[in-house]
Amino acid sequence: MSDPTVPLRLMAPTPPRGKPPRHWADLTVPDRLEAVARAGLPSFRAKQIAAHYCHHLSGQPADWTDLSVDHRHRVADLFPELLHWLGDRQCDDGATVKSLYRLFDGELVETVLMRYGLTEQATVGPRGLRSTLCVSSQAGCGMACPFCATGQLGLRRNLSTAEIVEQIRLGARCLADGALPGGPGRLHNVVFMGMGEPLANYRSVLAAIRQTTAPAPAGFGLSARGLTVSTCGLVPAIEKLSQEGLPVTLAVSLHAPDDDLRDRLVPVNRRWPVARLLDAAWGYAQATGRRVSIEYALMRDLNDQPARADHLAELLRARGHWGWFHVNLIPLNRVPGSPWTASRRRDQDAFRRRLEATGVPVTVRDSRGQEIDGACGQLAANWRQTEPDRPGPAEADHPRPDGSVPD
Numbered sequence: 001m002s003d004p005t006v007p008l009r010l011m012a013p014t015p016p017r018g019k020p021p022r023h024w025a026d027l028t029v030p031d032r033l034e035a036v037a038r039a040g041l042p043s044f045r046a047k048q049i050a051a052h053y054c055h056h057l058s059g060q061p062a063d064w065t066d067l068s069v070d071h072r073h074r075v076a077d078l079f080p081e082l083l084h085w086l087g088d089r090q091c092d093d094g095a096t097v098k099s100l101y102r103l104f105d106g107e108l109v110e111t112v113l114m115r116y117g118l119t120e121q122a123t124v125g126p127r128g129l130r131s132t133l134c135v136s137s138q139a140g141c142g143m144a145c146p147f148c149a150t151g152q153l154g155l156r157r158n159l160s161t162a163e164i165v166e167q168i169r170l171g172a173r174c175l176a177d178g179a180l181p182g183g184p185g186r187l188h189n190v191v192f193m194g195m196g197e198p199l200a201n202y203r204s205v206l207a208a209i210r211q212t213t214a215p216a217p218a219g220f221g222l223s224a225r226g227l228t229v230s231t232c233g234l235v236p237a238i239e240k241l242s243q244e245g246l247p248v249t250l251a252v253s254l255h256a257p258d259d260d261l262r263d264r265l266v267p268v269n270r271r272w273p274v275a276r277l278l279d280a281a282w283g284y285a286q287a288t289g290r291r292v293s294i295e296y297a298l299m300r301d302l303n304d305q306p307a308r309a310d311h312l313a314e315l316l317r318a319r320g321h322w323g324w325f326h327v328n329l330i331p332l333n334r335v336p337g338s339p340w341t342a343s344r345r346r347d348q349d350a351f352r353r354r355l356e357a358t359g360v361p362v363t364v365r366d367s368r369g370q371e372i373d374g375a376c377g378q379l380a381a382n383w384r385q386t387e388p389d390r391p392g393p394a395e396a397d398h399p400r401p402d403g404s405v406p407d
């Protein structure tokens with residue numbers, strides 16, 4: 001990780017279009033065996049390579065000295081550089097690191113790595129440390145939520161499985177290398193809450209989840225319970241995910257309990273309104289036994305009135321016992337130029353108290369990274385302003401405010 005005072009490196013991207021190069025992390029285990037055989041290596045090398053990648057978190061064949069130089073050369077094509085690190089921004093005394101990467105075609109994505117428990121470390125020791133990585137699933141986003149920096153970029157393209165997996169490997173590697181305060185450690189949680197709507201890139205996100213949770217050497221061996229997939233409300237995809245047999249946490253970005261307001265804040269609501277979305281969320285909780293996180297970004301004088309807290313509690317209570325959900329209030333990270341801003345502290349507190357008074361389990365999210373282009377997509381947006389000649393999104397990639405969902 002870099003010194004936060006060092007500016008992001010200016011690189012001149014040459015943006016080819018098309019699919020990202022095929023990578024080891026795009027392949028299934030049988031496909032990996034086949035690829036290794038095709039490269040002329042004995043099959044036992046596949047396990048060795050997988051251990052380098054998933055256990056030692058190394059994506060550079062040149063470093064794998066237990067393979068001959070010839071074998072390293074032969075498998076190098078399976079490990080193209082998919083994420084080119086451009087720079088970091090750090091805050092919270094280095095415990096929060098936002099990283100910007102350039103993809104093979106010049107698109108930009110962000111990750112945020114956060115370490116928790118540092119203040120308690122003296123009493124509970126290194127075991128008390130927890131680490132969470134927020135990853136991107138798309139370059140830009142087509143959901144067009146007007147308060148969101150990524151939404152302003154439009155959808156540029158879906159990320160491949162390996163482009164997502166590489167974000168996770170690099171985050172885990174930073175922790176293993178001791179790049180964050182607290183010393184070397186491991187990654188505990190991955191949240192799909194970075195750039196993009198994860199369920200609009202369903203196949204790649206699901207494959208990345210399976211790889212992240214598969215035991216080493218096939219995957220990184222994280223517990224599925226440590227993974228969270230957020231959605232702005234793609235109901236059919238929520239229903240599909242509930243049948244995958246994966247106990248990942250679902251986070252629903254609700255932001256308003258009434259369709260009038262939610263139609264404006266989250267345009268996909270025009271296709272799947274609040275009632276349908278909450279039914280799907282409740283169904284997810286029933287199918288998986290996992291508590292759904294209801295995300296609610298508090299915006300000043302827009303969605304933070306006590307009456308809306310009452311309405312929200314009523315909708316959630318109408319769908320069964322209290323234990324199926326948890327409300328997470330989020331102080332809005334303001335995007336420059338956006339008319340929406342965070343609620344006043346007194347309104348935020350009143351909203352929380354109103355929910356608590358009805359028995360709703362509620363927390364206020366610790367909004368990390370406020371001073372480092374904290375809102376999702378903001379770092380990439382600011383970077384883009386330094387590169388005005390970048391091509392715009394392809395015609396077919398423009399946002400779809402009618403809520404239609406790309407494949």
Ligand code: SF4
Pocket residue numbers: 141142143144145148149150151152194195196197232376
């Ligand atoms: S809030 Fe999420 S779904 Fe909406 S535009 Fe931003 S990234 Fe996309």
